[in-house]
Amino acid sequence: MFPFIDITPLLLQTVGAALTDPLFLVVVAVVALQYWRMGKVKESFFGLKPRGLWRDVLLATGFGLLGGVVASYLMVLVGVTLSNSGLMYLWPLAILLMLIDARFLCFAYAGGILALSSLVLGWPQVSVPQVLGLVAVLHMVEAFLILVSGHLGAVPTFIKSPGGKVVGGFALQKFWPIPLAALIVVGHTSGPAGGISLPDWWPLIKGGLADNADNLLYTLMPVVAGLGYGDLAAARTPEQKSRISSIILAVYSMILLVLAVLAAQSRLLAVAAAIFSPLGHELVIYLGKQLELTRPPLYQPPVRGVKVLDVIPGYPAWQAGLRSGDIILEVNGMQVSSRQGLEFALGIYPQIQLTYWSARENNVIREGIEFADRHMLGILPVPEGNEENYMELSTNGPIRRWFNNRLRKQR
Structure with a gap:
């Protein structure tokens, strides 16, 4: 040995x-x-x-x-x-x-x-x-x-x-x-x-x-x-x-x-x-x-606020501490409850202060953000449930796709 x-x-x-x-x-x-x-x-x-x-x-x-x-x-x-x-x-x-x-x-x-x-x-x-x-x-x-x-x-x-x-x-x-x-x-x-x-x-x-x-x-x-x-x-x-x-x-x-x-x-x-x-x-x-x-989806709209699905490193939201799973509650004191509402609030204020709930710290945080020249905030909110674009969960190969298409044509 x-x-x-x-x-x-x-x-x-x-x-x-x-x-x-x-x-x-x-x-x-x-x-x-x-x-x-x-x-x-x-x-x-x-x-x-x-x-x-x-x-x-x-x-x-x-x-x-x-x-x-x-x-x-x-x-x-x-x-x-x-x-x-x-x-x-x-x-x-x-x-x-x-x-x-x-x-x-x-x-x-x-x-x-x-x-x-x-x-x-x-x-x-x-x-x-x-x-x-x-x-x-x-x-x-x-x-x-x-x-x-x-x-x-x-x-x-x-x-x-x-x-x-x-x-x-x-x-x-x-x-x-x-x-x-x-x-x-x-x-x-x-x-x-x-x-x-x-x-x-x-x-x-x-x-x-x-x-x-x-x-x-x-x-x-x-x-x-x-x-x-x-x-x-x-x-x-x-x-x-x-x-x-x-x-x-x-x-x-x-x-x-x-x-x-x-x-x-x-x-x-x-x-x-x-x-x-x-x-x-x-x-x-x-x-x-x-x-x-067996568990409910984690990334869906919350009762209050806008939930974050993902954040791009290096962008303003990331630098402010936002991470996936956090919930944006207010923009400069204005409550937001939808993606459109968040985009509207970000567009009317020259200086941005976000109030958000941190999933990591289980605490509400207020953080100012440098948002000069309206650069992208760098977040992707969770979908609201009625989006038309989504990923098809299929791994079918070309032979199986051909076979399925033939079956549909014969019906």
């Missing part, structure tokens, strides 16, 4: 090699494109370009690097190798599934289908414990990244509640480029030097991954991956929702990892693990939605 301190230099060196891979720059560019698109959504709400695009990209890259190191240690810990994991099949299958529904662009679905195909049809020849172990580890890292950064950069949006009323909320969308150090088989113990000998506590390998596992020699290979997270916060703050989502996803990952280890013990357990991979992930999504529906 080797301690982690022995593997750390090689692991960090391999992760560093992944950072220099041109593919990593491609993934970072894709991440930047996604954040640019999110910025355009904010622009449509606020009417001006938000700041900090490259800051968001650098933060995502930094968190991705942290997640990559964590994932690398986890894969070494449980003995996940890429040599028999079916990775060459996972990506094409995941992309194909995405054409049906965007949420299927996830190894939980592709991995489960691949494992079932191998068990039932005998093709492709892959190790079911390794495939599902890889899925479990990647989702563990995703849960960690959601916990530490899933709420950052939440995009304000309007959605239609089940009751038909338009309410405010936040689209939680994060993308992380992940540089990894992954185990691969390089030969036998009598083969090339410089490999990693088999430790006694590799559960996925010692559990029956290979008949001659004790005679195999391993090394680390740089790999580039990407992780994404999409969710919606309407009944909770983005911080609360991302925390809950990370816990649910972590529980799913742990159960899947245990099933992956047990899959080496019997065919029945292997089938159960393969079925749990996609269905368990669907349960994660279902629980996330149900937790939002």
Whole structure:
């Protein structure tokens, strides 16, 4: 058994090699494109370009690097190798599934289908414990990244509640480029030097991954991956929702990892693990939605005042201390109760003093605001319920949209 301190230099060196891979720059560019698109959504709400695009990209890259190191240690810990994991099949299958529904662009679905195909049809020849172990580890890292950064950069949006009323909320969308150090088989113990000998506590390998596992020699290979997270916060703050989502996803990952280890013990357990991979992930999504529906919407008009959905950093409202969830009560002593009333009050006074209730401090605050030349205040009030523009909560892919359109035409 080797301690982690022995593997750390090689692991960090391999992760560093992944950072220099041109593919990593491609993934970072894709991440930047996604954040640019999110910025355009904010622009449509606020009417001006938000700041900090490259800051968001650098933060995502930094968190991705942290997640990559964590994932690398986890894969070494449980003995996940890429040599028999079916990775060459996972990506094409995941992309194909995405054409049906965007949420299927996830190894939980592709991995489960691949494992079932191998068990039932005998093709492709892959190790079911390794495939599902890889899925479990990647989702563990995703849960960690959601916990530490899933709420950052939440995009304000309007959605239609089940009751038909338009309410405010936040689209939680994060993308992380992940540089990894992954185990691969390089030969036998009598083969090339410089490999990693088999430790006694590799559960996925010692559990029956290979008949001659004790005679195999391993090394680390740089790999580039990407992780994404999409969710919606309407009944909770983005911080609360991302925390809950990370816990649910972590529980799913742990159960899947245990099933992956047990899959080496019997065919029945292997089938159960393969079925749990996609269905368990669907349960994660279902629980996330149900937790939002069981509570009343958080971002809807209050009994008194104008509630703030979001505030742009650096603008007058932000400098005055306003944050999401605060309620503007008065402008220079004039009570406001609607978006139109707020805009009217801001337009008639040369000097602005806001009276607002702070959700963070649970207290009423009065603050003067520099509002020279009628610069934008920098807030987005919650919707009043009858807005015509709102975000459609659909992840249908092109194949599913085509199929739905055909069904509507036949009716």
